[in-house]
């Protein structure tokens with residue numbers, strides 16, 4: 271049996287490992303546009319110079335040899351011939367028995383700038399983006415980052431660490447609006463400002479102005495114009511499915527999959543950001559493992575779908591957010607804070623529907639279980655801030671823990 | 676693999692296990708127990724004993740899970756399940772301090788180090804000793820013991 275995996279990111283690598291564990295003799299080929307395996311989550315450490323190319327790899331040097339995997343690196347797939355079971359790459363084709371598409375996502379560009387072909391617009395998704403940003407930033411004076419979400423703030427952090435003073439623009443009134451409430455976001459914003467960043471929040475972009483093949487300024491609503499000689503787009507990403515144009519593989523924003531992560535075409539599976547099911551690392555890994563198991567004939571379903579979870583760590587302040595960050599109607603909120611610790615729990619009836627923790631996140635993993643499994647906490651008989659796994663404690667025969675509800 | 680089994684009913688909450696863990700992992704000159712600085716964040720324990728709402732002791736020790744959520748969540752390759760020993764090992768040098776593992780541990784066992792918030796503090800089975808882990812050797816009530824389990 272020959273397994274071909276397109277993509278060497280979180281999902282593709284996890285899938286390859288799983289196939290090798292289940293099938294010691296099957297042939298595995300990974301094809302990736304990336305020419306170095308790297309974790310997107312550490313790109314900011316590369317730009318800042320804290321880590322080199324090898325330092326942002328999430329696999330060991332021996333990975334491909336140890337697992338007997340053939341890696342076709344630095345090659346973009348151009349199309350899939352599903353009738354003849356071939357993956358088309360520049361100058362050749364790779365036959366497959368089972369195929370996994372794990373091509374991740376691409377940064378999206380503001381509609382105002384889509385038609386521009388300016389050399390100073392950057393996304394932040396791949397190592398090649400990080401390299402380009404690091405190089406171009408050297409001579410840039412007025413760097414603007416559009417989007418104050420996780421990717422935008424990663425870019426801001428990285429650039430501030432190499433002595434740049436980026437301006438971050440977002441239409442939301444706070445930074446990290448999807449991940450944090452205003453209190454926790456403001457804690458970070460102060461640190462970013464101290465590091466040289468400045469913010470333009472609650473404003474829309476009216477126009478991206480170009481001159482001689484370069485962006486030279488941004489016009490905001492109400493007409494204010496900001497000078498710009500380097501523009502980083504961090505407004506989101508969309509599944510990398512461009513190479514499937516005209517193919518019979520069904521897509522709906524991302525590649526359409528069932529709970530086995532199978533596509534509409536026999537023997538073709540998809541996992542990770544390309545499915546549009548999630549945009550975070552742990553979920554991409556689990557999807558990779560699930561698809562791989564099915565490719566090996568061991569039925570598995572992708573069940574741990576909850577994706578409203580995130581962690582952050584800027585300037586040594588860690589945060590975790592789960593579920594809602596702001597209460598909706600019918601929700602109640604409990605807050606506990608001191609100068610270095612913030613805990614906000616959003617409750618609805620006996621359920622925890624949202625959690626924001628900042629500063630001290632020690633031993634906080636149980637909160638994810640409470641939120642994603644909609645566990646009733648009313649029987650616990652203590653303050654919500656004193657909840658822990660002790661209140662749901664169980665031990666299985668083999669010594670693993672289990673939740674007793 | 677070997678696992679530290681927990682029998683919560685036997686736990687007296689004495690915290691001998693936690694002190695032993697601190698002593699085992701202290702970074703300063705390894706003197707006797709008496710010289711262990713309990714207040715030094717560098718000496719923090721990898722295990723802890725929780726209380727539930729009925730004031731019952733519930734010991735919290737890393738399970739080195741068969742399907743470790745912390746490993747699946749690790750985006751730097753720092754958290755790994757050793758296929759030979761079965762232990763989940765953390766490589767502090769590789770750790771990118773993203774703390775996805777802290778969020779993902781279903782039991783809330785693991786944590787960032789208190790002194791620097793830059794790597795993960797977790798059980799390593801006192802592998803430097805080869806013997807039973809120090810917490811187990813220190814337990815006087817039979818609440819924790821080592822057993823070979825199938826995975």
Ligand SMILES: Cc1cc2nc3c(=O)[nH]c(=O)nc-3n(C[C@H](O)[C@H](O)[C@H](O)COP(=O)(O)OP(=O)(O)OC[C@H]3O[C@@H](n4cnc5c(N)ncnc54)[C@H](O)[C@@H]3O)c2cc1C
Pocket residue numbers: 276277278279280281282301302303304309310311312313314345346347348372373374375394395396420421424510513541542543544548549550551552554581750773775
């Ligand atoms: C800056 C940044 C920071 C992030 N931080 C975090 C974080 O802290 N925590 C978290 O959980 N998540 C984070 N994420 C999200 C996380 O990185 C993704 O969810 C994860 O990488 C998705 O894995 P994937 O395998 O689906 O895709 P990717 O990791 O993007 O891998 C896609 C692979 O497909 C290849 N590929 C794409 N198109 C083709 C083609 N046509 N032909 C051949 N190969 C192709 C690429 O080269 C790459 O190897 C971050 C993302 C970014 C961009």
